Amino acid sequence: MGASGEHAGSSLTRETTSSETGETSGAQAMRKRSVVIAGHRTSVSLETAFWSGLKEIAEHRGISVNRLVETIDAARGTNLSSAIRVFVLQCYKDETVKD
Numbered sequence: 001m002g003a004s005g006e007h008a009g010s011s012l013t014r015e016t017t018s019s020e021t022g023e024t025s026g027a028q029a030m031r032k033r034s035v036v037i038a039g040h041r042t043s044v045s046l047e048t049a050f051w052s053g054l055k056e057i058a059e060h061r062g063i064s065v066n067r068l069v070e071t072i073d074a075a076r077g078t079n080l081s082s083a084i085r086v087f088v089l090q091c092y093k094d095e096t097v098k099d
Helices: 048-061 065-075 080-098
Strands: 030-037 040-047
Touching: 030 048, 030 065, 040 048, 040 080, 048 065, 048 080, 065 080
Parallel strands: none
Antiparallel strands: 030 040
């Protein structure tokens, strides 16, 4: 991530630390990031482990995190943060079952 908070290859623009949001720090601090979906900017709050997992999955697929979030958004039946968590969990579960 560059000094401006931008991620190469995606439209993620800014990371907010838990101290900025007033959330208590813990093993998994929440991170709020902006993504652009269908031309509209929206904020998504996820634990750092889910942001890391999402980034790893996107890199593995050769797409940006933003593009992956757009794909998840198009198929979701619940709020976006929950849909992303379920998606990441399912991807890792699928990989574990294959081994």
